[in-house]
Amino acid sequence: MTDNRNDGLEDRLKRLGSELSDMRKEDPRYAADEARAAENRKGYRVAVKLSSEFVAAIIVGALLGYLLDHFAGTGPWGMIVLLLLGFCAGVLNVLRSAGMVAAPHPADRVGRTGNDKNDAA
Template identity: 55%
Template sequence: MAEDGQEDLEERRKRLASELGARRKSQDGESRKAAGSSANDRREMSKGLKLSSEFMAAIFVGFMLGYLLDKFAGTSPWGMIGFLLLGFGAGVLNVLRSVGYVAEPEDRLKKDGK
């Protein structure tokens, strides 16, 4: 009777080992997929940070130019308002160019093609 229990135990051990091996293989495949998606997430995050920083920089430059114009020319709020709007427009245009919704200017393309 003890031998029957040992044979049954060995059979269960073998079945368990094969099931564990199958699960480990599937988990390795999932972890590789997760590592690939993690790298893709990092790439997309860096692209988003680049676009947002370009946008904020354009607005900041417009603000500073307007502030300096107001300070030296005495055109109190109008220089800042005008250049802030120009900076916003330039920021939107830069983001759209980076994403690919707006084509590059033709003059730049002709110079690069020479």
């Protein structure tokens, strides 16, 4: 007896779900709300990406500075210099990701490969 009742409830639930989806498709407010929510999610995703790139660059700079100071005995100077370089690298990465600064051209990179007129001589 409980199987028939569960089957009836499942059928009603499926029918209700399909009716709701049909009503949402017809409602223009629902489409606008969904577009706004998608835009907000995209903004949060970009914000998390940019902030994590910035923080990671600073942490890597600080860690490398600490290791330099520890093994070379340079006092706080390695940490200070590499922390500042990490900060600058983080700012540059954020600006590149945000589209404010262009990425370097592949031909300008050090150690480039390919056919070049200067390489042939």
